[in-house]
Amino acid sequence: xxxxxxxxxxxxxxxxxxxxxxxxxxxxxxxxxxxxxxxxxxxxxxxxxxxxxxxxxxxxxxxxxxxxxxxxxxxxxxxxxxxxxxxxxxxxxxxxxxxxxxxxxxxxxxxxxxxxxxxxxxxxxxxxxxxxxxxxxxxxxxxxxxxxxxxxxxxxxxxxxxxxxxxxxxxxxxxxxxxxxxxxxxxxxxxxxxxxxxxxxxxxxxxxxxxxxxxxxxxxxxxxxxxxxxxxxxxxxxxxxxxxxxxxxxxxxxxxxxxxxxxxxxxxxxxxxxxxxxxxxxxxxxxxxxxxxxxxxxxxxxxxxxxxxxxxxxxxxxxxxxxxxxxxxxxxxxxx
Amino acid sequence: xxxxxxxxxxxxxxxxxxxxxxxxxxxxxxxxxxxxxxxxxxxxxxxxxxxxxxxxxxxxxxxxxxxxxxxxxxxxxxxxxxxxxxxxxxxxxxxxxxxxxxxxxxxxxxxxxxxxxxxxxxxxxxxxxxxxxxxxxxxxxxxxxxxxxxxxxxxxxxxxxxxxxxxxxxxxxxxxxxxxxxxxxxxxxxxxxxxxxxxxxxxxxxxxxxxxxxxxxxxxxxxxxxxxxxxxxxxxxxxxxxxxxxxxxxxxxxxxxxxxxxxxxxxxxxxxxxxxxxxxxxxxxxxxxxxxxxxxxxxxxxxxxxxxxxxxxxxxxxxxxxxxxxxxxxxxxxxx
DNA sequence: ACCCACAATGCAAGCGTTTTATTTTATTTT
DNA sequence: AAAATAAAATAAAACGCTTGCATTGTGGGT
Numbered sequence: 038x039x040x041x042x043x044x045x046x047x048x049x050x051x052x053x054x055x056x057x058x059x060x061x062x063x064x065x066x067x068x069x070x071x072x073x074x075x076x077x078x079x080x081x082x083x084x085x086x087x088x089x090x091x092x093x094x095x096x097x098x099x100x101x102x103x104x105x106x107x108x109x110x111x112x113x114x115x116x117x118x119x120x121x122x123x124x125x126x127x128x129x130x131x132x133x134x135x136x137x138x139x140x141x142x143x144x145x146x147x148x149x150x151x152x153x154x155x156x157x158x159x160x161x162x163x164x165x166x167x168x169x170x171x172x173x174x175x176x177x178x179x180x181x182x183x184x185x186x187x188x189x190x191x192x193x194x195x196x197x198x199x200x201x202x203x204x205x206x207x208x209x210x211x212x213x214x215x216x217x218x219x220x221x222x223x224x225x226x227x228x229x230x231x232x233x234x235x236x237x238x239x240x241x242x243x244x245x246x247x248x249x250x251x252x253x254x255x256x257x258x259x260x261x262x263x264x265x266x267x268x269x270x271x272x273x274x275x276x277x278x279x280x281x282x283x284x285x286x287x288x289x290x291x292x293x294x295x296x297x298x299x300x301x302x303x304x305x306x307x308x309x310x311x312x313x314x315x316x317x318x319x320x321x322x323x324x325x326x327x328x329x330x331x332x333x334x335x336x337x338x339x340x341x342x343x344x345x346x347x348x349x350x351x352x353x354x355x356x357x358x359x360x361x362x363x364x365x366x367x368x369x370x371x372x373x
Numbered sequence: 374x375x376x377x378x379x380x381x382x383x384x385x386x387x388x389x390x391x392x393x394x395x396x397x398x399x400x401x402x403x404x405x406x407x408x409x410x411x412x413x414x415x416x417x418x419x420x421x422x423x424x425x426x427x428x429x430x431x432x433x434x435x436x437x438x439x440x441x442x443x444x445x446x447x448x449x450x451x452x453x454x455x456x457x458x459x460x461x462x463x464x465x466x467x468x469x470x471x472x473x474x475x476x477x478x479x480x481x482x483x484x485x486x487x488x489x490x491x492x493x494x495x496x497x498x499x500x501x502x503x504x505x506x507x508x509x510x511x512x513x514x515x516x517x518x519x520x521x522x523x524x525x526x527x528x529x530x531x532x533x534x535x536x537x538x539x540x541x542x543x544x545x546x547x548x549x550x551x552x553x554x555x556x557x558x559x560x561x562x563x564x565x566x567x568x569x570x571x572x573x574x575x576x577x578x579x580x581x582x583x584x585x586x587x588x589x590x591x592x593x594x595x596x597x598x599x600x601x602x603x604x605x606x607x608x609x610x611x612x613x614x615x616x617x618x619x620x621x622x623x624x625x626x627x628x629x630x631x632x633x634x635x636x637x638x639x640x641x642x643x644x645x646x647x648x649x650x651x652x653x654x655x656x657x658x659x660x661x662x663x664x665x666x667x668x669x670x671x672x673x674x675x676x677x678x679x680x681x682x683x684x685x686x687x688x689x690x691x692x693x694x695x696x697x698x699x700x701x702x703x704x705x706x707x708x709x
Numbered sequence: 710a711c712c713c714a715c716a717a718t719g720c721a722a723g724c725g726t727t728t729t730a731t732t733t734t735a736t737t738t739t
Numbered sequence: 740a741a742a743a744t745a746a747a748a749t750a751a752a753a754c755g756c757t758t759g760c761a762t763t764g765t766g767g768g769t
């Protein structure tokens with residue numbers, strides 16, 4: 038028994054047809070007589086033939102693989118998006134090459150390049166911010182790209198998000214409606230458009246609507262980890278805030294815990310509203326009130342959009358905004 | 374300006390050398406004179422040439438890509454492993470094709486096959502159990518495979534785990550040392566070796582060491598979600614247990630919350646010890662006492678092992694057991 | 710029977726690399 | 740300065756498939 042990998046050629050020989058015909062049946066091309074199709078299929082089955090996707094990719098210039106750049110799989114916000122992406126990808130027969138970037142510009146560029154070298158048919162990027170270098174690479178690439186849960190003022194590529202500004206505005210307004218006047222705003226770096234533009238605008242708008250004064254000392258930039266919650270809480274306290282809008286759930290949980298450790302009653306003494314509705318929000322006590330983002334759907338819709346792009350279908354709108362809701366749970370008072 | 378993708382051939386022509394030479398400099402082959410190397414490198418830079426990894430893969434029969442089968446990226450236990458895997462993969466210049474299986478046998482087999490079709494150089498499998506069909510596929514595949522955080526009695530492929538039995542035994546012994554005599558054991562299906570063999574054995578052993586009677590009514594099989602925590606808690610209560618060992622953190626958090634909602638003081642009235650030390654354990658209050666598994670490392674070591682396997686290096690032991698610890702936090706009493 | 714149209718198949722040229730065997734060039738050795 | 744050896748470069752054959760074009764087969768219409 039010779040031990041070479043069995044190829045389309047072997048199948049062709051055994052079935053007494055040409056490679057082209059085998060290729061046709063493998064690819065479901067209708068131009069093949071049912072009897073020959075069956076004959077070929079039988080041989081394929083007997084020889085346990087498995088088409089080599091790499092060869093296929095070279096010949097067809099399609100890899101049925103898309104690259105996914107993610108800051109950190111371990112982050113529930115992004116992994117939820119990733120899950121939506123993968124499910125739809127699978128549905129459309131694509132596979133995902135997943136690469137963690139840690140929001141590191143160098144890594145991102147680096148990873149983008151290896152992904153392109155691997156001839157991915159499309160690319161989904163997740164992150165908090167898009168650097169100029171990355172943006173330059175994006176526009177240079179011929180490969181379709183979609184941003185998921187990531188905003189870019191320069192709308193060259195497709196993207197799927199919610200309306201962060203109005204979601205933030207609405208959240209902060211809830212806090213105001215409950216009687217809070219000093220509301221802290223905790224986010225990642227304000228240099229990132231999603232924070233410094235969308236969310237902050239929403240925050241300011243809510244204050245303005247309520248004729249409250251805007252106080253920059255209530256703005257806090259922070260990392261998104263549970264651990265720093267204590268430090269952030271201290272800052273909030275020093276600013277005499279009685280409520281806080283937080284743009285990350287893990288961080289919000291950290292703040293919540295710190296506040297309770299400090300003896301505060303939530304939501305009586307201190308209110309919190311967070312932004313992602315990742316499952317963490319329901320695992321802490323009291324449960325976090327939050328903007329309900331359709332995380333899975335953002336990923337799913339992004340991937341769906343990408344399939345259209347890869348397929349060169351006509352797109353009506355490549356900047357997609359999905360609806361959101363606000364869930365009032367235990368860290369804000371009931372309204373009525 | 375002609376718009377064709379630029380290939381190694383273009384570089385060769387421009388640099389006045391053969392394709393083979395270009396290939397050598399691209400691959401860092403030392404057999405090339407520094408001056409020609411520079412010349413080629415310059416052309417590569419000027420033309421912005423990027424080697425086509427697919428063509429490379431076909432010619433070299435290496436894709437520098439490994440497949441990773443994961444039950445659900447959204448599960449912190451597995452995503453932590455995945456993070457370790459990806460970091461080491463990146464370090465060794467591999468990329469990861471990530472595929473969610475939902476522990477669904479059909480999906481697993483299906484995904485395994487597309488991964489093999491894509492000619493991955495290696496495969497990492499994560500899951501709770503390995504079905505016979507999957508095991509058959511594993512042994513049929515010529516591709517190196519490593520299990521991460523996943524046990525298989527039939528040790529045909531490499532694997533990286535901790536000693537679940539002794540970790541469980543130790544955890545339960547802690548509970549016993551605190552005076553508990555009715556300790557529930559909550560895990561996934563006992564049909565899975567990791568539960569029915571390793572963990573349950575550890576549990577029994579701990580009881581035996583303490584001369585406590587083994588009561589099967591204290592065994593609870595459950596899904597691993599936060600949501601079912603309430604139901605599980607009820608069952609535990611009905612069984613008159615005062616402590617519980619839980620093999621999943623999310624579920625443990627659910628049980629913790631349910632117990633507190635029921636008015637119990639933790640750990641005075643009820644003790645909990647969980648198994649994964651995912652970051653959830655530190656985000657709930659009180660923080661969960663837990664087995665400290667080196668999740669990231671399990672992934673990292675698994676990937677490292679896989680690189681060796683792919684490299685056909687000599688392996689001393691392909692079944693790797695990593696050390697664990699026990700962290701006593703808020704859901705068990707302090708000892709001294 | 711004969712021609713035509715169209716369905717079914719086959720041929721062979723790519724796809725962009727790597728790699729082996731071979732030739733050319735450079736460096737020693739004597 | 741020629742011969743021997745080592746180093747660098749080339750030519751061309753894979754790698755396993757897809758696909759445009761050419762060829763053959765098939766049945767219907769006349």
